[in-house]
Amino acid sequence: MPDRLSVNTSKAKVVIIGAGVIGLGIAWRLAVRNASVVVFDRGAAGAGASHAAAGMLAACAEAEPSEEALVTLGRESQARWPAFAAELQQASGMDVELRPEGTLVVALTADDQERLLHQLAFAQKLGLPLGWISAAEARRREPHLAGKLSGAVFSPEDHQVDNRKLVAALRTAAEAAASGRAPRIIGKCCGTTTFPRCAQLCEISGRVSARDASAS
Numbered sequence: 001m002p003d004r005l006s007v008n009t010s011k012a013k014v015v016i017i018g019a020g021v022i023g024l025g026i027a028w029r030l031a032v033r034n035a036s037v038v039v040f041d042r043g044a045a046g047a048g049a050s051h052a053a054a055g056m057l058a059a060c061a062e063a064e065p066s067e068e069a070l071v072t073l074g075r076e077s078q079a080r081w082p083a084f085a086a087e088l089q090q091a092s093g094m095d096v097e098l099r100p101e102g103t104l105v106v107a108l109t110a111d112d113q114e115r116l117l118h119q120l121a122f123a124q125k126l127g128l129p130l131g132w133i134s135a136a137e138a139r140r141r142e143p144h145l146a147g148k149l150s151g152a153v154f155s156p157e158d159h160q161v162d163n164r165k166l167v168a169a170l171r172t173a174a175e176a177a178a179s180g181r182a183p184r185i186i187g188k189c190c191g192t193t194t195f196p197r198c199a200q201l202c203e204i205s206g207r208v209s210a211r212d213a214s215a216s
């Protein structure tokens, strides 16, 4: 299998439909490798799920039965985050605010506690580094928690990023990597005659939407 980094992308012409964290992330990596990339979106760039998200990088606390392979992938992804955030900051000049202080999943009631302890037992069976802490310890870690508390799961390796800053940084990094070549990232492209080629591509993405809708 060829080394991913050695693939010659310098002559590739790539159109990406969707300027969220995924599309912009791919665009950045391709632009760095000298591919010619254009990203289109039916709305404003970065205004989809990537805007709505909470930025939790919670592979441990969100582990579910039958998703063991996903947990493994999520853990590998978590391990890459510090280097990724640093590289992105260097490329974009923007801090995506990776916060490494861990995650609390709070139990307000005895019922919450029972449910969380059940999930905790599953996660611990997978070897994930989560533990139960008292209400007092949870409040020590997060003084703004509500007064009535039963306890919490503490997940020291689940971190958080500012997802909106992440989108902005990816866009900036992709545009910086692509500078000097044709227009790259275009939000709000549908319905405008400013970019005739863009209108044509929006039609293509529109057909994809229509096909998805008729299949569901």
Ligand SMILES: Cc1cc2nc3c(=O)[nH]c(=O)nc-3n(C[C@H](O)[C@H](O)[C@H](O)COP(=O)(O)OP(=O)(O)OC[C@H]3O[C@@H](n4cnc5c(N)ncnc54)[C@H](O)[C@@H]3O)c2cc1C
Pocket: 017, 018, 019, 020, 021, 022, 023, 040, 041, 042, 043, 044, 045, 046, 047, 048, 049, 050, 051, 052, 053, 054, 055, 056, 057, 058, 202, 205, 206, 208, 209
């Ligand atoms: C409320 C909420 C909270 C979340 N919280 C978390 C969290 O804490 N942690 C976490 O890891 N994940 C979270 N997620 C999931 C996370 O947001 C998504 O997995 C991630 O943003 C997906 O990125 P994306 O680029 O694929 O999608 P998006 O950011 O939605 O980008 C897709 C883009 O494609 C465009 N598009 C779609 N169809 C077309 C078309 N036919 N033509 C042109 N453009 C099109 C859209 O306008 C959109 O801008 C959350 C999601 C939601 C909704």
